[in-house]
Amino acid sequence: MxxxxxxxxxxxxxxxxxxxxxxxxxxxxxxxxxxxxxxxxxxxxxxxxxxxxxxxxxxxxxxxxxxxxxxxxxxxxxxxxxxxxxxxxxxxxxxxxxxxxxxxxxxxxxxxxxxxxxxxxxxxxxxxxxxxxxxxxDHRHAAYDPYAIRLFWGQLLSAHRVFGEFRSHFVGKASPVHFFWGAMDLAATRFSGRSAPEHPAGGVPNLPDRVTREAYSVELSSCGFWPGGGEEGGFYTYAYPEPAGFADHMVRPEAASYQRDAGEFVLPYETVAAAADPDRTLSEFLHSAYVAAAELGDWDRAVLEADPHHWEHR
CATH class of the missing domain: 3.30.920 (Metal Transport, Frataxin; Chain A)
Structure with missing residues (x-):
């Protein structure tokens, strides 16, 4: 327990x-x-x-x-x-x-x-x-730890809050903040509006290629949180297709790193949770990685982005 x-x-x-x-x-x-x-x-x-x-x-x-x-x-x-x-x-x-x-x-x-x-x-x-x-x-998986699962749900709640605020800065096509049960991750995705090259076949175990082809049919920048990849889980962000120079772009905070085998920037959950301002630390990670994808991918940022509070002044 x-x-x-x-x-x-x-x-x-x-x-x-x-x-x-x-x-x-x-x-x-x-x-x-x-x-x-x-x-x-x-x-x-x-x-x-x-x-x-x-x-x-x-x-x-x-x-x-x-x-x-x-x-x-x-x-x-x-x-x-x-x-x-x-x-x-x-x-x-x-x-x-x-x-x-x-x-x-x-x-x-x-x-x-x-x-x-x-x-x-x-x-x-x-x-x-x-x-x-x-x-x-499946009689192999049979454990339920109510205390731990409530903590995990609390992690999802906090990530959802920050992902939702991050999403509000984008007025182009963007996904809801939603939980994909395939990989067990909470994710939010932004799209440039342009078609993407067909996703390579294979690479995801026990998943038909038609699923990944549809998921990656449009140029995107995605972020998420999953209970893996670190001592307490981790945040990630990536671009598809990945623009030249993306892996070498500076993404904040300093604890963020690019994982070449996965093709994404990662930030340990524990780094965010231990920060003086966790929401700001995670937001900095999300925004800086998106800017790298959008700038290097030549997205039309003037059309796709907006101050989320702009309507309050009308």
Whole structure:
């Protein structure tokens, strides 16, 4: 359990990856199952935006999913340790979030949907992981640490706040701040408006090339947070296609570094959490990396950017 080895520090919770690795991997598989349910029913959206989850005041949610003439929503409630399924006809079901195998979680949620009259088809294997155990057969991942997962959710809340403010400076096409269950990362992406070269085949385990081709069909600058890549997780930012000189551009703060194997700038979560002003430190990272991508990529910044408070003076 992480409770005895980690601590919460203000708005930026501290959580070492080694203290919740098993619970993290189990939660990852659970979010994949819920995300695939949304994928089956939500209408397509560019760059696969229809598949993501969203940070809520209690956890992670699918948001409203259309179904026949009604709708439903699935939410991980990390406060009350429940997974709630709510339907527009007033019916609902709940699952307890506790230590249980992925196979049991899969059976429970599919059973609950069936009781509610919601019929779902999915490819019952995880994506973007090297070991893709079919959900009905996965008895390996079976840990739930409520304390650690609440800390992780607190990290998502803080990252979401800063990503949202960063997004407000851009008036071109930009994604919501959303949670991609494939890699288990919170992300926000800006687009130049120009088409991008076709993404190379392969490179992402257990993910069809058609998915990456759509995700990277437009020139972009993306940032995110994921529970990996450092002692307490990490922030990242990258550009596709990567413009010449991007890797050598100065990105702040000094603790940020370019990882050539991944093709992205990274900043350890612990650097942000320990800073005198964590929000400002992360914002500096996001803005300076975006400027590198936009300047070197010759984006039309005058058209794509704006002071987020400009309408207050009209």
């Amino acid at each position: 992480a409770k005895h080895r980690t601590q919460q520090a203000g708005a930026w919770p501290r959580l070492r990856l080694e203290d919740w690795a098993e619970a993290r991997d189990t939660l990852h598989m659970w979010t994949q199952i819920v995300g695939k349910i949304r994928l089956d029913h939500a209408p397509p959206a560019n760059q696969w935006w229809q598949v993501t989850l969203y940070v809520t005041p209690r956890g992670l949610s699918t948001s409203t999913i259309p179904y026949r003439t009604g709708a439903f929503e699935i939410e991980f409630d990390f406060v009350d340790r429940r997974l709630g399924i709510r339907v527009s006809d007033g019916s609902r079901r709940e699952l307890v979030l506790e230590s249980k195998s992925v196979a049991q979680f899969y059976a429970e949620i599919m059973g609950a949907l069936g009781e509610l009259g919601i019929h779902t088809r999915m490819y019952p294997r995880p994506n973007e992981v090297a070991l893709a155990i079919p959900f009905p057969e």
